[in-house]
Amino acid sequence: MRRRLALLAVATTSLVLVAFLVPLAVLVSTLAAERATAAATTWAQSVATAAAQGDRDTLDATVRQANGSGGTPITVFLAGHEFLGVPAPRGPGVELAARGRSVTVETPAGREILVAVQGGGDGTMVVRAFVSAERLRQGVGRAWLVLGLIGLALLTVGIVVADRLARSLIRPVGQVAGVSRRLARGDLDARVEPAGPPEIREVGTALNHLAARIRELLAREREAVADLSHRLRTPVTALRLEADTLRDKDEADRVGEAVDSVERMVSQVIREARRFDRGGAPSCDAAQVVGDRVAFWSALAEDQDRPLSLGLAGGPITVGVSGPELAACVDLLLENVFAHTPDGTPFTVELTALPGGGAQLVIADEGTGFALPDPVGRGASGGSSTGLGLDIARRTAEDSGGRLRAGSSPSGGAEVALELGPGLT
Template sequence: MRRRLALLAVATTSLVLIAFLVPLAVLVRTLAAERATAAATTWAQSVATAAALGDRDTLEATVRQAQGSGGVPITVFLPGHGFLGAAAPRGPGVELAARGRSITVDTPQGREILVAVQGGASGPTVVRAFVGADRLRQGVGWAWLVLGLIGLALLAVGIAVADRLARSLTGPVGQVAEVSRRLARGDLAARVDPAGPPEVREVGAALNHLAARIRELLAHEREAVADLSHRLRTPVTALRLEVDTMRDAEEAARVGQAVAGVERMVDQVIREARRFDRDGVRGCDAARVVAERVAFWSALAEDQERPLGLDLADGPIAVGVSGPELAACVDLLLENVFAHTPDGTPFTVTLTARPEGGARLVIADRGPGFPHPAPLGRGVSGGSSTGLGLDIARRTAEDSGGRLRAGSSPSGGAEVTLELGPGTA
């Protein structure tokens, strides 16, 4: 927009300058020619006065004075074929003037001023003053140069004023665009400082109102989610009490761990719902979190006789996801393996550090694999599940600056690759 306004100013100013300077330049050239012609005419009339007196000596003296002082070639065509002064051809203009008519003739070489002098006994005398083309244009070049410099100066002033005006317009518009991008990134505290023309200020005020309304609606939604999650504490507590009454200690411990996992997830939902702004840097050690969750699920894998291949890189590996969020993602992905593959199906968990920072977690199994395409959409499932697990993991990866890929493993089963962006461990 700023460049377009500058181009518009250049075009408009150029048109105005052309409309002003071109006629002025023509006028300067005309005035220079008229000035030279007027000076030559004055000397020609002086010589004509001397010619009218009929004194040859006076006429010759006057011609010499005119050529010396005025710098204008003077020729006096006497009756017959004689002449005094500068040699010049006796052209058609001279013949016409000899009939008693004073005229001005333009030629390719310059301009002739022809003055007819009547009263001679032998016929009329013609006085010719010649102004060369260079003399007609004398001073025009410098005048045009000055006009050109003035035009360039005015053009520069016009561009500067247009640029300043453009900045006053594009600055507030750019601020509105920046606040819009911050809101899109989740910074709900971003606000516009209304400035610029009334229309732009109105847009900024509307964007501020929209941001405040979004923040208000999101706060109500998160409070509702937090309240709903808090209500789940009652059935979870009842389950824990039931676990305490179980007689089989081993079974009670296993069910107790499952109940503890549910309770941990409920607490995580409540924390996430009540955290309105995420201005702080989130991060954790992916090696430690993945190792803890794999150790938790390894007991179930051993009960179901599932061979587990584990390849975890040495930590710490800093990723841009909080510990509870990463733990929930790993639980969701491992839960998919146990839920959608038969007992005894081998699976592998591989964690490596990314060269650009962050971590890459690959969970692959030798089960039936995903349908085509893999169900990455929210609520899309290839089985009887809710279809939210992979979508939650995908959003967690994208929030950290990474991504989630799902496809087939080399053995033909399912393979999920969770790439996490760098963070602070």
């Protein structure tokens, strides 16, 4: 915008200067030529007056005086082929003036002022005053240079004024853009200090109202999620009571652990929903979290005769995800393996540290693979699930600065690679 305003100022100022300076330059040139012509005409009239008196000595003295001034060459063509003064060709203009008509003739070399003098006994005499082309343009170059400098100065002033105006417009616009970016990053406390022209101040005020409204709506939404999650505690408590009534102690413990996991997830949802402003960047030890969750699911894998291959890099491996969020993400991925593959299907879990920080978690099975070409899309499911599990894992990875890839494993089954960005050490 700043550059465009400067170009607009240059274009507008240039048009004004051209419309003003070009006629003025032409006028200066015309005035210079007229001034030189007027001076030459004055000398020609003076010599013509002396010629009209008929005294040859007086005429000769006057011609010498005029030529001695060094300004304008004077030639007097007498009757016949004689002349006085500076030698000059007897051109068509002189022949025309010899018939009694004073004229001004333009030639490639300059301008001739021809004055016819009648009354002499020998016929009509012609006084020729010659103004060279250089004399006609004398002082014009200097005047044009001054005009050019004035035009350049005015153009510079126009650019400076346009730049100042552009700055006064760009600064508040840049502030509005900066606040918009902060809002996009989740900083809902960002506000604009309205400044600049009334239209831009109005935009800043509207953005402040929008930010306040977004904060209000988001608070309501999170409270609604928290309330809904809180209601889930009642059926979870009922499940815990039912688990306590089981006669098989091992089965009761296993169900109890599952209920504890559900309760932890519900509590995590409530905390995340009510934590309006995140205090600091989240982080955890991925090796510890993944190891704990794989140990939890290994019991179910053993019951279903699923061979489990675990490759766990030595910790700690710090990633930019909180422990509960990573645990929930690992549970979702492992749950997909158990839910969408038959009993006895082998699967692998491998966690490696990335060179630039962070970690990569790869979970692959030897089942039939994904039913859809893009299983990561939100709500996409080839079975009876909601299709939100992989999307939740994707958002968890992207929030940490990583990504999620889903495709086929080397055995033809499903493979999910979860890259997690580095956390704070």
